Amino acid sequence: MEKERRLIIAGNWKMNKTVAESIDLVNGLKRELANVKEVDIVVCPAYTALSEVSKSILDSQNIRLGAQNMSENNVGAFTGEIAAVMLKEFSVRYVILGHSERRQYQKESDELIARKALAAHTASLKPIVCVGETLAEREGGLMEKVLETQVRGSLAGLSREQMEETIVAYEPVWAIGTGKTASSAQAQEAHAFIRAQLVKLFDETTARRVRIQYGGSVKAANARELMGQPDVDGALVGGAALEVRSFADIIKNSI
Numbered sequence: 001m002e003k004e005r006r007l008i009i010a011g012n013w014k015m016n017k018t019v020a021e022s023i024d025l026v027n028g029l030k031r032e033l034a035n036v037k038e039v040d041i042v043v044c045p046a047y048t049a050l051s052e053v054s055k056s057i058l059d060s061q062n063i064r065l066g067a068q069n070m071s072e073n074n075v076g077a078f079t080g081e082i083a084a085v086m087l088k089e090f091s092v093r094y095v096i097l098g099h100s101e102r103r104q105y106q107k108e109s110d111e112l113i114a115r116k117a118l119a120a121h122t123a124s125l126k127p128i129v130c131v132g133e134t135l136a137e138r139e140g141g142l143m144e145k146v147l148e149t150q151v152r153g154s155l156a157g158l159s160r161e162q163m164e165e166t167i168v169a170y171e172p173v174w175a176i177g178t179g180k181t182a183s184s185a186q187a188q189e190a191h192a193f194i195r196a197q198l199v200k201l202f203d204e205t206t207a208r209r210v211r212i213q214y215g216g217s218v219k220a221a222n223a224r225e226l227m228g229q230p231d232v233d234g235a236l237v238g239g240a241a242l243e244v245r246s247f248a249d250i251i252k253n254s255i
Protein backbone atom coordinates (compact mmCIF):
# COMPACT_ATOMS: atom_id res chain seq x y z
CA MET A 1 0.00 0.00 0.00
CA GLU A 2 1.31 3.43 -0.95
CA LYS A 3 1.88 5.55 2.19
CA GLU A 4 0.18 8.92 2.38
CA ARG A 5 3.35 10.56 3.69
CA ARG A 6 6.98 9.88 2.78
CA LEU A 7 8.73 7.77 5.42
CA ILE A 8 11.51 9.37 7.43
CA ILE A 9 13.87 7.11 9.36
CA ALA A 10 16.45 8.75 11.61
CA GLY A 11 19.29 7.25 13.62
CA ASN A 12 19.99 8.89 16.96
CA TRP A 13 23.57 7.94 17.77
CA LYS A 14 23.35 9.60 21.21
CA MET A 15 26.70 9.85 23.06
CA ASN A 16 28.29 7.06 21.02
CA LYS A 17 31.03 6.88 18.40
CA THR A 18 34.32 8.73 18.06
CA VAL A 19 34.87 10.74 14.90
CA ALA A 20 36.63 7.80 13.22
CA GLU A 21 33.84 5.39 14.22
CA SER A 22 31.21 7.83 12.98
CA ILE A 23 32.89 8.08 9.58
CA ASP A 24 33.05 4.28 9.35
CA LEU A 25 29.37 3.97 10.20
CA VAL A 26 28.18 6.57 7.74
CA ASN A 27 30.38 5.22 4.96
CA GLY A 28 28.92 1.78 5.54
CA LEU A 29 25.40 3.21 5.39
CA LYS A 30 26.23 5.00 2.14
CA ARG A 31 27.30 1.71 0.60
CA GLU A 32 24.32 -0.27 1.88
CA LEU A 33 21.66 2.30 1.16
CA ALA A 34 22.86 3.88 -2.08
CA ASN A 35 19.83 2.64 -4.02
CA VAL A 36 17.14 3.55 -1.49
CA LYS A 37 15.00 6.35 -2.86
CA GLU A 38 11.70 5.78 -1.06
CA VAL A 39 12.71 6.95 2.43
CA ASP A 40 14.22 10.10 3.92
CA ILE A 41 17.27 8.81 5.81
CA VAL A 42 18.78 10.93 8.58
CA VAL A 43 21.81 10.30 10.79
CA CYS A 44 22.28 12.24 14.02
CA PRO A 45 25.86 11.90 15.29
CA ALA A 46 27.34 13.65 18.31
CA TYR A 47 28.26 17.33 17.75
CA THR A 48 31.95 16.42 17.60
CA ALA A 49 31.42 14.21 14.54
CA LEU A 50 29.08 16.52 12.59
CA SER A 51 31.84 18.11 10.56
CA GLU A 52 33.39 14.87 9.33
CA VAL A 53 30.09 13.06 8.80
CA SER A 54 28.87 16.07 6.86
CA LYS A 55 31.90 15.80 4.55
CA SER A 56 31.37 12.05 4.17
CA ILE A 57 27.81 12.49 2.91
CA LEU A 58 28.51 15.41 0.58
CA ASP A 59 28.15 13.05 -2.39
CA SER A 60 25.23 11.05 -0.93
CA GLN A 61 21.89 11.41 -2.68
CA ASN A 62 19.79 10.13 0.19
CA ILE A 63 21.47 10.47 3.59
CA ARG A 64 20.91 13.73 5.45
CA LEU A 65 22.42 15.10 8.64
CA GLY A 66 20.67 15.76 11.93
CA ALA A 67 21.78 17.01 15.35
CA GLN A 68 20.61 15.70 18.71
CA ASN A 69 19.86 19.04 20.38
CA MET A 70 20.43 22.79 20.05
CA SER A 71 20.07 25.98 22.06
CA GLU A 72 16.91 28.06 22.04
CA ASN A 73 19.21 31.12 21.80
CA ASN A 74 20.90 32.42 18.66
CA VAL A 75 24.17 33.76 20.03
CA GLY A 76 25.87 34.93 23.21
CA ALA A 77 27.03 33.97 26.67
CA PHE A 78 25.59 30.45 26.93
CA THR A 79 28.58 28.29 27.84
CA GLY A 80 28.46 24.82 26.37
CA GLU A 81 25.51 25.52 24.08
CA ILE A 82 25.30 25.23 20.28
CA ALA A 83 23.11 27.53 18.16
CA ALA A 84 21.08 26.59 15.11
CA VAL A 85 23.23 28.74 12.80
CA MET A 86 26.30 26.79 13.96
CA LEU A 87 24.62 23.54 12.97
CA LYS A 88 23.77 25.03 9.60
CA GLU A 89 27.49 25.50 8.95
CA PHE A 90 27.75 21.70 8.74
CA SER A 91 24.73 21.36 6.45
CA VAL A 92 22.62 19.96 9.27
CA ARG A 93 18.97 19.75 8.12
CA TYR A 94 17.20 18.22 11.12
CA VAL A 95 17.47 18.54 14.89
CA ILE A 96 16.04 16.23 17.55
CA LEU A 97 14.36 18.26 20.29
CA GLY A 98 12.93 17.20 23.63
CA HIS A 99 14.21 13.63 23.58
CA SER A 100 12.99 11.88 26.73
CA GLU A 101 16.60 11.62 27.95
CA ARG A 102 16.85 15.42 27.82
CA ARG A 103 13.43 15.81 29.40
CA GLN A 104 14.59 13.49 32.20
CA TYR A 105 18.25 14.41 32.77
CA GLN A 106 18.30 18.06 31.69
CA LYS A 107 14.76 18.73 32.91
CA GLU A 108 13.73 20.18 29.55
CA SER A 109 10.19 21.50 29.66
CA ASP A 110 7.60 21.67 26.90
CA GLU A 111 7.95 25.45 26.95
CA LEU A 112 11.73 25.25 26.37
CA ILE A 113 11.27 22.68 23.61
CA ALA A 114 8.76 24.97 21.88
CA ARG A 115 11.27 27.83 21.98
CA LYS A 116 13.92 25.55 20.49
CA ALA A 117 11.51 24.43 17.76
CA LEU A 118 10.83 28.04 16.80
CA ALA A 119 14.56 28.83 16.78
CA ALA A 120 15.17 25.77 14.58
CA HIS A 121 12.59 26.93 12.05
CA THR A 122 14.02 30.45 12.04
CA ALA A 123 17.30 28.86 10.88
CA SER A 124 15.48 26.58 8.40
CA LEU A 125 16.23 23.44 10.38
CA LYS A 126 13.48 20.84 10.61
CA PRO A 127 12.82 19.89 14.23
CA ILE A 128 12.06 16.32 15.27
CA VAL A 129 10.03 16.95 18.42
CA CYS A 130 9.83 13.96 20.78
CA VAL A 131 6.86 13.15 22.98
CA GLY A 132 5.93 10.04 24.94
CA GLU A 133 4.60 8.72 28.19
CA THR A 134 6.39 6.76 30.92
CA LEU A 135 5.29 3.30 32.02
CA ALA A 136 3.74 4.69 35.22
CA GLU A 137 1.78 7.23 33.19
CA ARG A 138 0.52 4.58 30.77
CA GLU A 139 -0.41 2.21 33.58
CA GLY A 140 -2.13 5.06 35.40
CA GLY A 141 -4.34 5.70 32.39
CA LEU A 142 -2.61 9.01 31.70
CA MET A 143 -1.19 8.35 28.22
CA GLU A 144 -3.60 10.63 26.38
CA LYS A 145 -3.34 13.42 28.94
CA VAL A 146 0.48 13.33 28.79
CA LEU A 147 0.59 13.27 25.00
CA GLU A 148 -1.95 16.08 24.75
CA THR A 149 0.04 18.26 27.15
CA GLN A 150 3.36 17.54 25.46
CA VAL A 151 2.05 18.06 21.95
CA ARG A 152 0.27 21.29 22.86
CA GLY A 153 3.21 22.63 24.88
CA SER A 154 6.15 21.56 22.71
CA LEU A 155 4.60 22.81 19.47
CA ALA A 156 3.19 26.06 20.88
CA GLY A 157 3.65 29.09 18.68
CA LEU A 158 4.43 27.27 15.45
CA SER A 159 2.64 28.49 12.33
CA ARG A 160 0.81 25.98 10.11
CA GLU A 161 3.66 26.17 7.60
CA GLN A 162 6.24 25.50 10.34
CA MET A 163 4.18 22.61 11.69
CA GLU A 164 4.11 20.95 8.29
CA GLU A 165 7.92 21.04 8.30
CA THR A 166 8.12 19.62 11.83
CA ILE A 167 8.40 15.92 12.52
CA VAL A 168 6.85 14.54 15.69
CA ALA A 169 8.46 11.45 17.22
CA TYR A 170 6.23 9.32 19.45
CA GLU A 171 8.63 7.60 21.81
CA PRO A 172 7.01 5.81 24.74
CA VAL A 173 9.68 6.10 27.43
CA TRP A 174 9.12 2.50 28.53
CA ALA A 175 10.14 1.30 25.06
CA ILE A 176 13.38 3.28 24.70
CA GLY A 177 16.47 1.15 24.99
CA THR A 178 14.51 -1.52 26.88
CA GLY A 179 13.88 -4.00 24.09
CA LYS A 180 10.14 -3.57 24.74
CA THR A 181 8.53 -2.29 21.57
CA ALA A 182 5.04 -0.90 21.48
CA SER A 183 2.83 -3.26 19.52
CA SER A 184 1.85 -1.96 16.11
CA ALA A 185 -1.67 -1.45 17.47
CA GLN A 186 -0.39 0.55 20.46
CA ALA A 187 1.79 2.67 18.15
CA GLN A 188 -1.06 3.30 15.71
CA GLU A 189 -3.42 4.27 18.54
CA ALA A 190 -0.94 6.80 19.96
CA HIS A 191 -0.05 8.20 16.52
CA ALA A 192 -3.72 8.64 15.61
CA PHE A 193 -4.26 10.40 18.93
CA ILE A 194 -1.34 12.74 18.28
CA ARG A 195 -2.64 13.51 14.79
CA ALA A 196 -6.06 14.29 16.26
CA GLN A 197 -4.37 16.80 18.59
CA LEU A 198 -2.71 18.40 15.57
CA VAL A 199 -6.12 18.77 13.92
CA LYS A 200 -7.34 20.61 17.03
CA LEU A 201 -4.24 22.81 17.30
CA PHE A 202 -3.77 23.52 13.58
CA ASP A 203 -6.20 22.09 11.04
CA GLU A 204 -7.04 18.93 9.16
CA THR A 205 -4.78 19.62 6.16
CA THR A 206 -1.77 20.48 8.31
CA ALA A 207 -2.28 17.44 10.53
CA ARG A 208 -2.50 15.18 7.49
CA ARG A 209 0.86 16.45 6.23
CA VAL A 210 2.85 16.05 9.47
CA ARG A 211 5.05 12.99 9.69
CA ILE A 212 4.95 11.12 12.98
CA GLN A 213 7.83 8.77 13.70
CA TYR A 214 7.71 5.88 16.13
CA GLY A 215 10.70 5.36 18.41
CA GLY A 216 11.40 2.68 21.01
CA SER A 217 13.37 -0.49 20.37
CA VAL A 218 12.75 -0.45 16.62
CA LYS A 219 14.68 -3.24 14.90
CA ALA A 220 14.69 -4.94 11.53
CA ALA A 221 12.29 -7.61 12.80
CA ASN A 222 9.53 -5.20 13.81
CA ALA A 223 10.08 -2.34 11.35
CA ARG A 224 7.82 -3.62 8.58
CA GLU A 225 4.80 -4.08 10.79
CA LEU A 226 5.24 -0.75 12.57
CA MET A 227 5.78 1.17 9.33
CA GLY A 228 2.72 -0.53 7.88
CA GLN A 229 0.42 1.34 10.26
CA PRO A 230 -1.47 4.18 8.59
CA ASP A 231 -0.31 6.92 11.00
CA VAL A 232 3.27 5.68 11.44
CA ASP A 233 5.43 7.68 9.03
CA GLY A 234 8.91 6.57 10.00
CA ALA A 235 11.12 5.71 12.91
CA LEU A 236 13.56 7.32 15.32
CA VAL A 237 16.09 4.60 16.07
CA GLY A 238 18.59 4.48 18.94
CA GLY A 239 20.49 1.26 19.63
CA ALA A 240 19.88 -0.35 16.25
CA ALA A 241 21.21 2.76 14.48
CA LEU A 242 24.73 2.14 15.77
CA GLU A 243 25.52 -0.71 13.36
CA VAL A 244 25.38 -0.57 9.57
CA ARG A 245 23.62 -3.91 9.24
CA SER A 246 20.80 -3.28 11.71
CA PHE A 247 20.03 0.28 10.60
CA ALA A 248 20.19 -0.60 6.90
CA ASP A 249 17.89 -3.58 7.47
CA ILE A 250 15.34 -1.43 9.29
CA ILE A 251 15.24 0.88 6.28
CA LYS A 252 15.09 -1.92 3.73
CA ASN A 253 12.34 -3.71 5.68
CA SER A 254 10.30 -0.51 5.84
CA ILE A 255 10.00 -0.01 2.11
Ligand code: PEP
Nearest residue numbers: 176177215216217238239
Ligand atom coordinates in the same frame (compact mmCIF):
# COMPACT_ATOMS: atom_id res chain seq x y z
C1 PEP B 1 15.71 6.68 21.14
O1 PEP B 1 16.42 6.90 22.10
O2 PEP B 1 15.29 7.63 20.46
C2 PEP B 1 15.36 5.29 20.86
C3 PEP B 1 14.27 5.07 20.20
O3 PEP B 1 16.21 4.33 21.34
P1 PEP B 1 16.12 2.74 21.09
O4 PEP B 1 15.84 2.53 19.62
O5 PEP B 1 17.44 2.22 21.50
O6 PEP B 1 14.99 2.25 21.92
